[in-house]
Amino acid sequence: MPGQPEKHMNKPGKNNKTRTVYGPVATVFASVNTGSWRILRPGPDHSRCAGCGQCETFCPTGVIEIIDDPAKEGGRGKVVEIDWAYCKGCGICADVCPKKCIRMVEEKKGNENEERN
Amino acid sequence: MYDIKNTAKGLVAHGVSTCAGCGLELIIRHILDVLGENTVIVIPPGCAALFSGYGKETALRIPGFQGNLENTAAIAAGIRAGFEVQGRHDITVLAFAGDGATVDIGIQALSGMFERGERVLYVCYDNEAYMNTGIQGSGSTPFMAATTTTPGGKPSRRKNMLEIAAAHGIPYAASASAAYIDDLKKKVEKAKNTDGPSYLHIHTPCPTGWGFDPALSVSLARAAVQTGAWVLYEIEKGKLKLNSKTTKLKPVSDYLKPQGRFKHLSDKDIQDIQQEIDEYIQVLASRSENQAVI
Amino acid sequence: MKKEIRRMLDGNGAATEALKLARVQVISAYPITPQSPIAEKLSELVVSHKLEARYIRVESEHTALSCAIGAQLTGVRAATATSSVGLALMHEILGVASGCRVPIVMPVVNRALVSPWSLWCDHQDAMAERDSGWLQFYTENVQEVMDFILIAYNIAEHTEILTPAMVCLDGFFLSHSTQPVMTPDQETVDAFLPPYRSKNLFLDPKDPMFINNLTSPDEFSEMRFQQKVAFERALDIIPEVQNHFAGIFGRQYGLLEAHECEDAEVVLVTMGSMAGTAKYTANMMRKAGHKVGVIKISVFRPFPVAQLAGLLKGKKVVGVIDRSAGLGAQGGPLWLEVKAALPDNDTRVFDYVAGLGGRDITEKTIETIFTGLLQKVNKKDANPDAPGVCWIDTHPDAMSVREVIVND
Structure with missing residues (x-):
């Protein structure tokens, strides 16, 4: 098909x-x-939660962060924050937690991206 | 160049289609945290190729190349040479391949790269079988482990790739584990600063292939070390240094029992494996110049 | 002003000199007969600082090409060269270079493929890679080896081509045959071939991209199509570059070369070093009153369909020499291309397989072919469209070259 290459050559970006x-x-x-x-x-x-960070270290998806909680222990307290968009629910965090303070609970479908207590 | 569609804390995207509880996913994040963005990665097809991405999208924020299954070390060596002749000595060239791509089909290119002394950091994430193609046995599959091509249990021993690497006389070779991240990070840092080839062989549990609850990935990797089924050590300029204990080890059944791939083992099989571990641990301990810390 | 010097070089020497003049910066080479002198000479040039490059003494051809791709993606010209089973071992990686649009130029010293083992020339090695997405140039003499490599760089790296190129030279017939060669000076070559810059995909932490990841069925055809377009454009760009080269160096090349074709009753299509013998034989036969012509295909990929069809228009009988067997096909690979280029049913195209595994294609072989073709014009064969390929130089006792003692 002559003409085909000319039509396609050297296109600039959009x-x-x-x-x-x-x-x-x-x-x-x-x-x-x-x-x-x-x-x-x-x-x-x-x-x-003692804020030890084991869950953060071992989360394969890297979605756990230990953050300061101003409402806890006079501002020196730490809590676990999880990015629900990516957490696969593997359960490693619960398994490695030395205080066993993470419990795996059933996911309610439709609420995947929302914080839930 | 990268058009950042989703932000990430490090150099690796958070939503990657590796299985839940993937040991490889855990270590690639920590490795790239240590190496930083002045790094070029070479990945062969396999589970790690999920980080290469699909179509327009990639899960890595560093430059990379997906090679063939057997030429990871060769492409990495070429990249290193290209940067060297342009005076760009500061860039880390990371080859990141699984056990199949390393100990089986890629061993020739890897051996060549070691022998020539190319400054490449080669990581083998060892999940002990061809996981991405469906859990087929590899040269790194342990004795008696069931895979889809060793359904009755693998009748032969695994290759000791770390010793093969060290036998090339490379300046730095070490084993590591997904359960010992501080130890891993130290080793990555050491490897990064090694003037010559460096080799890290990392035990990365695979819930899908080994048949266990994904939540146990880290515990199981730890059990491997605590039982001596996986030993942490370094060989630096020919000298062996143990990083994990060789005494007061737990029975290997602690490590084997939770795994589906070993469920067919008889008590006699487990005894045999235990005996082999005991013997190998003695060999390592006698070669080591130190007492282990972990 | 160009300052060429006349030097005595063999084909391997000319290839080495051309790679040096192209200022390759990374070399990864593995020795194989008859390419080995290229691998040796390049290492010597590097160690003596006559060529500022890194020499990677690789452990296989597979690694040689893999290294070259990795290196070139960082923004330098990377070189390797190979032959025969070495090229076959590269097969998988050839597609990576072409698919990722890495414009490596690689001398291929043509040698037969196993089995049987042979150290000597035929074109089976390169023909087995004719669909690998590489440009393929075939050379007639040592001067062409030098010139085609320099030209190939300019074409391969063209922003609209970005496709690797093999420059094929016949094992021993060219690789080890010493001929006078006009060798250009570095300055003139630098003007013809500016320093390499990655124009497409590259590896650089300052501007990162991830190359060669998994591509979906939605985009795969499109990426192949991009390569197809490059090959079509190459048919225009190759002559432009060849003309540009001629303007500087005074040697004019084309996609193909026609020798005494205009009034020829029969034309023989050739490729590689046999072309010289064919032209010489044609001259002799013309002196004896036979109107015969020769076409030499210089560029096999992309195949110069229109140019060939133009030259052969109205010819009743055309012969093709294939220096590879084309087993199981209707003819050898060159014959298939020629046949497909001539939709005119009035042209009968005959295939001659010759020169396999180092067998010399002699004046006698060419003369036999021309004589046969002339008979087809004059007498009209009893069975003009008879299928099958004529193995023109194969011994009549081919089926019994081995007789063994029976033990029973």
């Missing part, structure tokens, strides 16, 4: 901030919503 490249390449840093996988979700008992 605007002056982009350009066309050839071949297989990924240039978008993105996540999939693995939070939708959860059957169980971690339910931390914040009052007993």
